[in-house]
Amino acid sequence: MTKIYIVRHGETQWNKEEVFRGRKDIPLNESGLRQANSVGQYFSHISVNRIVSSPLERARQTAEAISNTTGTAVDTMAEFTDMNFGIWEGLTLPEVEKDFPADFALWKLSPEKLRLEGGESLAMVRERGSSGLKNIDYA
Numbered sequence: 299m300t301k302i303y304i305v306r307h308g309e310t311q312w313n314k315e316e317v318f319r320g321r322k323d324i325p326l327n328e329s330g331l332r333q334a335n336s337v338g339q340y341f342s343h344i345s346v347n348r349i350v351s352s353p354l355e356r357a358r359q360t361a362e363a364i365s366n367t368t369g370t371a372v373d374t375m376a377e378f379t380d381m382n383f384g385i386w387e388g389l390t391l392p393e394v395e396k397d398f399p400a401d402f403a404l405w406k407l408s409p410e411k412l413r414l415e416g417g418e419s420l421a422m423v424r425e426r427g428s429s430g431l432k433n434i435d436y437a
Contacts, residue, residue: 384417
């Protein structure tokens with residue numbers, strides 16, 4: 299039986315500052331690098347046949363920490379790139395709440411109903427991610 303582990307990237311400065319990252323290629327900060335190393339250690343005693351990552355640096359850095367302890371190469375797939383937050387990318391949570399109050403309220407209450415200008419809906423992200431999972435060679 300194939301096991302799939304889904305690992306979220308470590309902390310970035312923008313995570314810490316509550317800035318919408320989306321497709322912005324923000325690297326891990328010091329804390330995120332420590333978190334990545336910890337998750338790498340977690341996998342050091344697990345047989346890992348394949349590592350697939352988003353092409354964004356923060357995800358690749360986390361995947362590479364796992365690669366360093368398992369000896370398994372990292373492949374990237376665009377299907378696993380973070381959600382495109384469109385006009386929200388690069389804005390802080392308070393800025394979004396102030397400048398887009400109706401959209402922010404919808405995001406908080408029913409995020410599946412929101413599609414941001416220039417961005418994606420959660421349904422689009424789910425479809426993209428599902429497509430990526432179907433296209434992985436698990437052998």
